[in-house]
Amino acid sequence: MLESRAEVRPYWEKPIPEDEEHAHQLEHFREEDLLLDAIPPSESSAIILNSMKSTGLGFWMAAGFTGALVALLMGTWGLQIFSGLGITGLNRSVMWGPYIANLVFFIGIGHAGTFISAALRLMHMDFRRPISRAAETVTLFGLAAAGLFPLIHVGRVWKIFYMFPIPDERRLWPNFRSPLLWDATAITTYILGSTLFMYAGLLPDLAMARDHTTGWRHQLYKALALGWRGSLGEWLRLEKLANILSYVIIPVMFSVHTIVAYDFAMAVQPGWHSTIFGPFFIAGALFSGVAAVIMVLIILRKTMRLGYFLREQHFNSLGIFLMLLSIIWGYFYFNEWIVTWYGNLSAEQAILNMLTGQLSPLFYLMLVCNVAIPLGGLWSRRVRTSMPAMFVICLAVQIGMYLERILIVPGFLSRNELPFNWVNYTPHLPEILITLGTFGLLSFLYILWTRIIPIVPLWEVHEGQAFQSTRRVGRGLFTTHTDMH
Amino acid sequence: MAETNEHGHKWTMIVDLDKCNGCNACVVACHAENNVPIASEEEVIRGRGNHWIRIERYWEGEYPDVQARFIPVFCQQCGSAPCEPVCPTYASYHSTEQNLNVQVYNRCVGTRYCGNNCPYKVRFFNWWTPEWDSPLNEQLNPDVTVRSAGVMEKCTFCIQRIRRAENDATADGRELRDGDVQPACAQACPSRALVFGDLYDPESQVSERLPAERQFKLLENLGTEPAVYYLKGEDTHVGE
Numbered sequence: 001m002l003e004s005r006a007e008v009r010p011y012w013e014k015p016i017p018e019d020e021e022h023a024h025q026l027e028h029f030r031e032e033d034l035l036l037d038a039i040p041p042s043e044s045s046a047i048i049l050n051s052m053k054s055t056g057l058g059f060w061m062a063a064g065f066t067g068a069l070v071a072l073l074m075g076t077w078g079l080q081i082f083s084g085l086g087i088t089g090l091n092r093s094v095m096w097g098p099y100i101a102n103l104v105f106f107i108g109i110g111h112a113g114t115f116i117s118a119a120l121r122l123m124h125m126d127f128r129r130p131i132s133r134a135a136e137t138v139t140l141f142g143l144a145a146a147g148l149f150p151l152i153h154v155g156r157v158w159k160i161f162y163m164f165p166i167p168d169e170r171r172l173w174p175n176f177r178s179p180l181l182w183d184a185t186a187i188t189t190y191i192l193g194s195t196l197f198m199y200a201g202l203l204p205d206l207a208m209a210r211d212h213t214t215g216w217r218h219q220l221y222k223a224l225a226l227g228w229r230g231s232l233g234e235w236l237r238l239e240k241l242a243n244i245l246s247y248v249i250i251p252v253m254f255s256v257h258t259i260v261a262y263d264f265a266m267a268v269q270p271g272w273h274s275t276i277f278g279p280f281f282i283a284g285a286l287f288s289g290v291a292a293v294i295m296v297l298i299i300l301r302k303t304m305r306l307g308y309f310l311r312e313q314h315f316n317s318l319g320i321f322l323m324l325l326s327i328i329w330g331y332f333y334f335n336e337w338i339v340t341w342y343g344n345l346s347a348e349q350a351i352l353n354m355l356t357g358q359l360s361p362l363f364y365l366m367l368v369c370n371v372a373i374p375l376g377g378l379w380s381r382r383v384r385t386s387m388p389a390m391f392v393i394c395l396a397v398q399i400g401m402y403l404e405r406i407l408i409v410p411g412f413l414s415r416n417e418l419p420f421n422w423v424n425y426t427p428h429l430p431e432i433l434i435t436l437g438t439f440g441l442l443s444f445l446y447i448l449w450t451r452i453i454p455i456v457p458l459w460e461v462h463e464g465q466a467f468q469s470t471r472r473v474g475r476g477l478f479t480t481h482t483d484m485h
Numbered sequence: 486m487a488e489t490n491e492h493g494h495k496w497t498m499i500v501d502l503d504k505c506n507g508c509n510a511c512v513v514a515c516h517a518e519n520n521v522p523i524a525s526e527e528e529v530i531r532g533r534g535n536h537w538i539r540i541e542r543y544w545e546g547e548y549p550d551v552q553a554r555f556i557p558v559f560c561q562q563c564g565s566a567p568c569e570p571v572c573p574t575y576a577s578y579h580s581t582e583q584n585l586n587v588q589v590y591n592r593c594v595g596t597r598y599c600g601n602n603c604p605y606k607v608r609f610f611n612w613w614t615p616e617w618d619s620p621l622n623e624q625l626n627p628d629v630t631v632r633s634a635g636v637m638e639k640c641t642f643c644i645q646r647i648r649r650a651e652n653d654a655t656a657d658g659r660e661l662r663d664g665d666v667q668p669a670c671a672q673a674c675p676s677r678a679l680v681f682g683d684l685y686d687p688e689s690q691v692s693e694r695l696p697a698e699r700q701f702k703l704l705e706n707l708g709t710e711p712a713v714y715y716l717k718g719e720d721t722h723v724g725e
Binding site: 092096159 | 532533534542543567572574575593594595598600602604605609610614635636707
C-alpha cells in the first residue's frame with residue numbers, strides 16, 4: 001500500500017502519457033477543459049496579478065470615457081433636482097418612464113451573477129468556477145446602478161427618508177401595503193446578501209494578493225483579507241458559509257424580481273395587471289443578465305488576456321443557457337399576449353393595437369432581438385464559441401430586453417381606461433443622458449474593480465483543478481471528479 | 486338612498502350629464518378656489534394639463550351627424566381607492582370620518598405610483614415649482630396650500646370649505662345643514678349639473694335624488710366604489 005502512495009504527485013504536474021494515442025487524447029482534454037489543464041498555482045496567480053496591475057492607454061481611455069459619463073449622470077441629475085421633473089418627457093398619464101424601466105433593467109442584469117455563482121454551485125456545475133466572480137460583480141454594480149433610480153425618479157429626493165422605517169416623534173411609519181416598500185426591502189436584502197456572498201468568496205484571493213504585493217496594495221489587501229491564513233478550519237468554514245449563503249440567496253434572488261414585477265402587476269393599469277408578471281420578469285432578468293455576463297467576459301478575456309481561464313467551453317455552456325432562457329422568455333411573452341388578445345378587453349386591446357401599430361418598430365425589433373437572433377444563432381456550437389458572434393447576439397439581447405422594459409413602462413401607460421387620457425410619450429434629453437450615464441457608471445465601477453480585486457476566483461479554479469483528473473479505462477480516456485462533499 | 490351613520494359624513498357629488506353643456510365654468514372656479522397652477526400651452530401639448538376638474542369631450546357618430554358628449558371628471562373619492570394602498574408614505578390615505586381620499590402634500594415624496602394606479606387619471610404631479618402670471622399671483626386662496634414642485638395633488642371636494650362650514654356650525658351650536666357646504670365647481674355650475682351633499686343626511690338633496698334611474702358610476706366595474714354619481718338619460722345631448 002505504501003508503494004502506491006509514493007505515486008501521488010502535485011495536481012498541476014502533467015500526467016505522463018503511456019502511448020501516443022493516450023498523449024493525443026490527453027492533449028485534447030487539456031485544450032478543452034480548464035480544470036484538466038492545470039498549471040502551477042503560482043503561475044495562474046501571476047496571470048491575474050499582472051493583469052490587475054496593467055494600466056495601459058486603453059485602460060485609461062476606457063476609465064476616462066466612462067468617468068465622463070458618470071459626471072454627465074451626476075450633472076443631469078443635479079439639474080433635474082434643481083429645476084424639477086418637468087425637464088423629463090413624463091406627463092399626466094405616463095407618470096413612470098425610462099427611470100423605472102432602467103430600475104427594472106439594471107436589477108435584471110444583476111440576477112445572473114447570483115444564479116451563476118450560487119445556483120450553479122449547488123448544482124455542482126464546475127464550468128462556473130472561473131466566471132463566478134465576474135458574474136457576481138455584474139450583480140453588485142448592476143444593483144448599485146439600479147439603486148440610484150428610485151432616488152432619481154422621485155419628485156422630492158430630499159424627503160426620501162419618509163420611505164424608511166425610522167421611528168419618529170410623529171409616529172409616522174412607511175406604508176407596508178405598498179409594493180414600493182416591498183421592493184425597497186427586497187432590493188436592500190439582495191444587495192446586502194450578494195455583497196456578503198461575494199466578500200466571503202473573495203477572502204482567499206485577497207489573502208493571495210496580500211502575499212504577493214507591496215505598498216498600498218499590500219496595505220489594502222491586508223485590511224480586506226481579515227487575516228485569512230488558509231488553515232483547514234478556515235477552508236471548512238468558508239465552504240460551509242458559501243453553501244449556506246447559496247441556499248439563502250437563491251430565494252432572495254427570485255423574490256427581488258418577482259416583487260419588482262409586483263410594482264406593475266398589483267396596479268389596475270391595463271396590461272400591467274397580469275398574473276404571469278412575476279415569473280416573466282425573472283426569466284427576462286436572467287436572460288438579460290446572462291447576456292450581460294457573457295459580454296463582460298468577452299471584454300475581460302480580450303483586454304486582460306485571460307484566455308487561459310475563459311475558454312470556449314465557458315462560452316459554449318453559457319450560450320446554451322442563454323438559448324434556453326430565450327425560449328422561456330418567448331414562451332412567457334406568447335402566453336401573456338395570447339391570453340390578453342383573446343380576452344379582448346377594450347383597454348388592453350388599445351395597448352395591443354398600439355404595440356402592433358404606432359410602436360410596432362420597437363415591438364418587432366424587440367421580438368427579433370430577443371427571440372429570432374438568439375434562437376437563430378445559438379443552435380450552432382461554432383456561433384457559441386465565436387467571440388464576435390456571441391458579443392453581437394448578447395448585445396441584441398440587451399437591446400431587446402431594454403426595449404421590453406420601455407414598452408412595459410411608458411408604453412403601456414400611454415393607453416388606459418378613459419381614451420381622453422391617452423397621451424404618447426417621447427423621452428427628453430435628460431432621461432437619455434441619465435440612462436447613458438448609468439451604463440457609464442456600471443462600466444466605470446467595473447473597470448476600476450478589475451484593477452483592484454482578482455476578477456477570476458483563483459481558489460475556486462485551483463480547487464476544481466485539484467479534484468478533476470483523467471483516468472484510462474481500456475483504450476479510452478475519461479475525466480474523473482473527486483467530490484469533496 | 487340615505488345611508489345612516491351617527492358619526493361623520495359621506496360626501497357625494499351628482500353629475501347630471503344631461504344638464505352639462507361643457508361650459509368649463511367649474512374648471513375656472515376650481516382653479517381659482519384651489520390655487521391650481523395653470524399649465525402653459527406647450528405643457529398642455531406635452532400632456533401635462535392640470536385641472537382638478539376637467540371636461541372630457543367625446544365625439545359620437547360620423548360626420549355630419551356628430552354629437553358632442555361632455556363628462557366632467559374629477560377625483561371620484563373612491564370608497565376602495567387604488568391610489569391609497571400603493572403610496573409608500575401614507576401621503577394618500579382615507580379619511581374615514583369624511584369618507585374622502587386625502588392627499589397630505591407634506592408627506593408626499595413624489596413616487597407617482599398613485600397617479601399610475603388611478604384609473605380616472607385625476608391625480609396631478611407638480612412638474613415645476615408653480616407660477617402664476619400677473620395678476621393671478623395676487624389672488625391665491627389663503628385657505629389652500631400652494632403645492633411645491635415634486636408632490637402629487639388632486640381634487641379634495643374643497644375640503645377647506647367643508648372644514649369652514651363645520652367650524653361655523655360648531656360655533657353656532659348646530660348640526661351641519663344641507664347646503665352649508667358647496668364646492669367651487671358646484672357653486673359655479675350655471676346649469677346646476679353638479680349637486681353636492683352628504684349621503685348620510687336623509688334630508689340632503691343627494692339623498693333625495695338617489696337612487697336615480699339614470700345613475701351610473703364611472704368605471705364601476707373596477708370596484709373602486711366612487712362617491713360620484715353620474716346621471717345620463719337615453720339619448721339627450723347638447724346641441725339637439
